[in-house]
Amino acid sequence: MVCDDDPTYLLLMEETLSSDNHKVLTAANGVDALKLYIQHEPNIVLLDVHMPMLSGFEVCAEIRKHPKGKDIPILMVTGADDILSIESAYKHGATDFLPKPLRWPMVAHRVRYMLKGSETFNSLKQSEEKMRRLAYIDSLTGLPNRQSLDESLEEAIWFAAKEQQSLGIMYIDLDNFKRINDTLGHDFGDKLLKKISEKICQCVKEKAGFPDALIDVIDIQVFRLGGDEFMILLNQTLHDDDVKVVAQSLVTCISELVSIDDYEVALTPSIGIAMYPRDGANVTELKKHADVAMYYAKSMGRRGYRFYAESLNENAMKFLQIEGCLRNALSNDEFMLHYQPQVCLKNNKIISVEALLRWKSPELGYVTPSDFIPVAEDSGLINELGEWVMRTACFQAKAWLDAGMQDFRVSVNLSSIQFKRASLLNMIKRALDDSGLPASLLEVELTESAVMNDVDHNITRLNQIRDMGVAISIDDFGTGYSSLSYLKKFPINTLKIDRSFIITIDSDPDDAAIVEAIIALASTLNLTVIAEGVETHGQLKTLNRFHCDIIQGFYFSKAVSAEEVTEMMQHPLNPALFEQM
Structure with a gap:
C-alpha cells in the first residue's frame, strides 16, 4: 500500500511497483490509508510523512x-533527511525510510528486499510459535501443559501475594484409567482423555452449578500434566466453600458416561486441593500438597475430593513407602498364602478354604491387605501379584489332593483389574495345567461391584471361566447393586454374604431379614451360600436356622498356613462348636 498526497509521486510509485509484479493499493491521505490497511492488510506500507488529516507518523503509529x-x-x-526526522520515523514504528527526491529504480529493489526480509522474519516467527506450542501445549488435548502450569502458577502466586488474595489448585487423577487403557488399548485411552479434557473445559467454562457470586469472580485455568492427570488453577478464590462447589461440579461432570467407539465408559476423578498461602508459599509446595490430598481422596474411596491437611503427609509417606517396598517384595519371596477354612453345616466338616494373601516386609513388618492391595492396584503390580497367588494356591491344592484330601476346593480372589485383563483365561489355564489341579477344585471370587460393571461383557467372561470347569463365587454380596434379573444370568455357583450383615444377625431384625432373604433367593437359583465373618455361636445358630450352607469365620478358625490346614484335616472339628444349633 502506498500513501502520498502528491498525485505525481503516487502515480509514479504505483507504476514502478506494478511493473515489478506487485499489486498496489493507493491512498491520498492518512485517513484513507488507515481504512485501506484495515480492509486489506497489505504486506508492506509506504507512507509519505507530510499528508493532510493524518501525518505519515500518525498513520504508522496507528498501524502498529x-x-x-x-x-x-x-x-x-520523506523530503527531510535530518537526524531528528529519521529518529521520529523510527520512534513511531517505521522499519526504514526513503529520502526524496526518489531514485525510482531503487524503490522497487528496496521494497523487494524488505518483503523478502519480512517473509524470513514471519517464517522464523512461525517456527518460534511452533516451538513455543510444543513446549507449552499438550499435543493430545491442546491444553496448556506442565511447563505452562508452573509458569502460570508462579505468576498467579506473585499476583496473589501482591494483592493479598488466595488461590487454589486442584490435582485431578482419573480412577482406574490404567485398567481401561490396558484393556481397550492406548488409542482408545487417548480418545477417552480428549473427551475428558473437553468435559473439564466445558464444566469450568459454563460454570454449571456455580453460585451466582462465583460466576463473575473466579478465574479458572485447566492444564494437562500428562497421562490421566490434570490440574485446575483457581485465581481470586474467595473461600474453601467456593472451591468445594467447583470440585463437586467437576466430580459430577467427569463421572458422566462417555461414549467412544460403541463403548460406554464411566470414569471417576479423585481430586486433591491445596490453597495458597495456607498450604504452601511456592509452586513446589502447592503441587506437592495437592498431590498428597489427591492420594488421600483415592484412599477414601475415590470419586471425590479432599483438601490438604498437614496430617495427610503421614498417609502419603506411608503410601509411597509401601509402594517402594512392594516393587521388590515378590522377587524377595516376602509373600505367603494363608487359608481360611469353610465349614459345611450339613456334615460339620471343612470342605474348602479361601486363599488369603499375607505380606511380611523386612522394612515394614506385617502389612495388612487393606493397606497394600490398593497400592498394588494403583501401581500396576496387582496383575503380577494376582498371578502368583493363583499359581501358589493351585499348586497347594494339588498337593492336598495328592495327600488324599479328595474334593477339597480352594477359592482365590480376583481383583476387578485382573478380571478385565484379556490374559485372565490364559493365566488361569496355565496355573491349572502347570500344577495339575483339576479345574473343579478351583473357585474364583469376584466382588459384586466388579461383575456389575459392563454386565453383558462380564457375563461372557464368566461363561468362559465356567466353561473351563472353574467355579465362580460372588463375594461381599448385598453391599453392591446387583439386579436380580442379571443375577439369574450370571453363571455363578456361590454367593458369599458380606460380614457387615453377619455381625448383628442375632440382634438386629433388619440384618437377619436381609440374610434370610439372600439365602432364600440363592436356594431358588440353586446357588450355594457362604456366610463370612462368623465369630459367635449366636450368629452360627441363626444362620443354621436360615439353612445357610457354609460358614467361614473366626468362630471356627482364622486364616492359617497350609501346614496347619493339613493338620486340622486330620481330626474332626470339636463337636462343642455345633451344640444347641
Whole structure:
C-alpha cells in the first residue's frame, strides 16, 4: 500500500511497483490509508510523512496498534533527511525510510528486499510459535501443559501475594484409567482423555452449578500434566466453600458416561486441593500438597475430593513407602498364602478354604491387605501379584489332593483389574495345567461391584471361566447393586454374604431379614451360600436356622498356613462348636 498526497509521486510509485509484479493499493491521505490497511492488510506500507488529516507518523503509529500490524514492514518516504526526522520515523514504528527526491529504480529493489526480509522474519516467527506450542501445549488435548502450569502458577502466586488474595489448585487423577487403557488399548485411552479434557473445559467454562457470586469472580485455568492427570488453577478464590462447589461440579461432570467407539465408559476423578498461602508459599509446595490430598481422596474411596491437611503427609509417606517396598517384595519371596477354612453345616466338616494373601516386609513388618492391595492396584503390580497367588494356591491344592484330601476346593480372589485383563483365561489355564489341579477344585471370587460393571461383557467372561470347569463365587454380596434379573444370568455357583450383615444377625431384625432373604433367593437359583465373618455361636445358630450352607469365620478358625490346614484335616472339628444349633 502506498500513501502520498502528491498525485505525481503516487502515480509514479504505483507504476514502478506494478511493473515489478506487485499489486498496489493507493491512498491520498492518512485517513484513507488507515481504512485501506484495515480492509486489506497489505504486506508492506509506504507512507509519505507530510499528508493532510493524518501525518505519515500518525498513520504508522496507528498501524502498529493493529493486531496484525506489529511486524509489517513500513517504509517512510520523506523530503527531510535530518537526524531528528529519521529518529521520529523510527520512534513511531517505521522499519526504514526513503529520502526524496526518489531514485525510482531503487524503490522497487528496496521494497523487494524488505518483503523478502519480512517473509524470513514471519517464517522464523512461525517456527518460534511452533516451538513455543510444543513446549507449552499438550499435543493430545491442546491444553496448556506442565511447563505452562508452573509458569502460570508462579505468576498467579506473585499476583496473589501482591494483592493479598488466595488461590487454589486442584490435582485431578482419573480412577482406574490404567485398567481401561490396558484393556481397550492406548488409542482408545487417548480418545477417552480428549473427551475428558473437553468435559473439564466445558464444566469450568459454563460454570454449571456455580453460585451466582462465583460466576463473575473466579478465574479458572485447566492444564494437562500428562497421562490421566490434570490440574485446575483457581485465581481470586474467595473461600474453601467456593472451591468445594467447583470440585463437586467437576466430580459430577467427569463421572458422566462417555461414549467412544460403541463403548460406554464411566470414569471417576479423585481430586486433591491445596490453597495458597495456607498450604504452601511456592509452586513446589502447592503441587506437592495437592498431590498428597489427591492420594488421600483415592484412599477414601475415590470419586471425590479432599483438601490438604498437614496430617495427610503421614498417609502419603506411608503410601509411597509401601509402594517402594512392594516393587521388590515378590522377587524377595516376602509373600505367603494363608487359608481360611469353610465349614459345611450339613456334615460339620471343612470342605474348602479361601486363599488369603499375607505380606511380611523386612522394612515394614506385617502389612495388612487393606493397606497394600490398593497400592498394588494403583501401581500396576496387582496383575503380577494376582498371578502368583493363583499359581501358589493351585499348586497347594494339588498337593492336598495328592495327600488324599479328595474334593477339597480352594477359592482365590480376583481383583476387578485382573478380571478385565484379556490374559485372565490364559493365566488361569496355565496355573491349572502347570500344577495339575483339576479345574473343579478351583473357585474364583469376584466382588459384586466388579461383575456389575459392563454386565453383558462380564457375563461372557464368566461363561468362559465356567466353561473351563472353574467355579465362580460372588463375594461381599448385598453391599453392591446387583439386579436380580442379571443375577439369574450370571453363571455363578456361590454367593458369599458380606460380614457387615453377619455381625448383628442375632440382634438386629433388619440384618437377619436381609440374610434370610439372600439365602432364600440363592436356594431358588440353586446357588450355594457362604456366610463370612462368623465369630459367635449366636450368629452360627441363626444362620443354621436360615439353612445357610457354609460358614467361614473366626468362630471356627482364622486364616492359617497350609501346614496347619493339613493338620486340622486330620481330626474332626470339636463337636462343642455345633451344640444347641
